[in-house]
Amino acid sequence: MRLTFLFIIFTSLAFGQEKPIVFYNESGEKISKQMFIKTKDYNKNLDLYLENDTTQIGLLITRxxxxxxxxxxxxxxxxxxxxxxxxxxxxxxxxxxxxxxxxxxxxxxxxxxxxxxxxxxxxxxxxxxxxxxxxxxxxxxxxxxxxxxxxxxxxxxxxxxxxxxxxxxxxxxxxxxxxxxxxxxxxxxxxxxxxxxxxxxxxxxxxx
Structure with a gap:
């Protein structure tokens, strides 16, 4: 449910540099950028980048x-x-x-x-x-x-x-x-x- 909520909020594919960035794993848990990069694995998940007016998000989705x-x-x-x-x-x-x-x-x-x-x-x-x-x-x-x-x-x-x-x-x-x-x-x-x-x-x- 949390991932669906996040998707509703962050709908744009634009990925600017000025806004703060938060990262989430496949379970919708907030994680560090380092952990996001470490656990990103194209065979198992996909990384999506979304944003709204104030925040950017990196999200891992289980394939x-x-x-x-x-x-x-x-x-x-x-x-x-x-x-x-x-x-x-x-x-x-x-x-x-x-x-x-x-x-x-x-x-x-x-x-x-x-x-x-x-x-x-x-x-x-x-x-x-x-x-x-x-x-x-x-x-x-x-x-x-x-x-x-x-x-x-x-x-x-x-x-x-x-x-x-x-x-x-x-x-x-x-x-x-x-x-x-x-x-x-x-x-x-x-x-x-x-x-x-x-x-x-x-x-x-x-x-x-």
Missing amino acids: QKFGQLDKNTFKYLKSYLTELTDNQIDSTQKIVINYLTAYPKKNETKNSRSGWNVLDRDYLKNLHKIENIKQFWIHSSECDNLEYNHQKRINWIEDEDNLLKKLFFPYPIRYGNYILIKPDGKFYYYLGEHSKYQIWENAEKFFK
């Missing part, structure tokens, strides 16, 4: 999380995905959601098309060999870079009510996130840059 959606929330999520995509989810299907974040923005990309291998044609083919999976391609409502992410071939659907953002991805992470959800509402997510091989491997482990 992987396991959790459980309650029955009503999970039911609403499935209904929301079905309404967005006109794609029904049966009670036995596992869910995989590739979530395209708002960053990088269009003006930050140098190439005309992304070389991200999650967008390769064999990604879905091999994913569906693992389990009975329903795949969704969802993008942040703030994303302006769909053409770069192969919009003509991949049917990216906007997270219109920001439900995925509210439930799982409130932080301004660069690149895409993904989430795996079992039929009982148990989930696993990974934040930030990743590959198709990572999704395949974690899907095999999580859905077995």
Whole structure:
């Protein structure tokens, strides 16, 4: 809850030099700058830098999380995905959601098309060999870079009510996130840059 509170307060990505800086770990505990630098590990966490009118903050976010959606929330999520995509989810299907974040923005990309291998044609083919999976391609409502992410071939659907953002991805992470959800509402997510091989491997482990 504390991390969510911090995110609501510190919403700008600008990171000036005049304002005092405070640092927090993954649990929302205030730590020293030295400890922040020491515990920063790209394999385990991501460092975000936010600010408001008076204060700057450095925040560590855990990249992987396991959790459980309650029955009503999970039911609403499935209904929301079905309404967005006109794609029904049966009670036995596992869910995989590739979530395209708002960053990088269009003006930050140098190439005309992304070389991200999650967008390769064999990604879905091999994913569906693992389990009975329903795949969704969802993008942040703030994303302006769909053409770069192969919009003509991949049917990216906007997270219109920001439900995925509210439930799982409130932080301004660069690149895409993904989430795996079992039929009982148990989930696993990974934040930030990743590959198709990572999704395949974690899907095999999580859905077995």
